[in-house]
Amino acid sequence: MNRNKRRIIFAVMFMLSVGNFSRIQGNENIRTIQFISIFVMGMLFGLLLKEIIDAIRNKQQ
Template sequence: MEPKSRRRRIFLALLFLFSVLNFNRMDGNENIRTVQFLSIFAMGILFGLLIREIVEAYKTKQQE
C-alpha cells in the first residue's frame, strides 16, 4: 500500500468528518437554505471520493 494514497484516504475522511460536524452545528434544518444545500452537496462529494479511494485500494489489494 502506498503511503501517499493512504494519506489521501485519511485526509478525505477527516474532511468528510469536519463537514458532517459543521452541518450538525447549523440551526433550523427543517427548511434547507442555500448554505445548507452547499454543505450537503460538499458532504456528498467528499463521501463519493472517499468511497472511490476505498474501492480502488480494495481492487489493488485483490490484484496482488
C-alpha cells in the same frame, strides 16, 4: 500524493463537514448554505468511497 494520506485527508474533511452541518440550526426551509454543506458532504463521501474501492481492488490483484 500518497494514497494513504489522501484517504486520511478525505476522511478527516468528511468528518469535519458532517460536524459542521450538524451545528446548523434546523428549520423547514433549506437555505443556500445548507444545500452547499450537503453537496460537499456528498462529494467528499463519494471521493472517500472511490479511494476505498480502489484500495480493495488493488489488494485483490
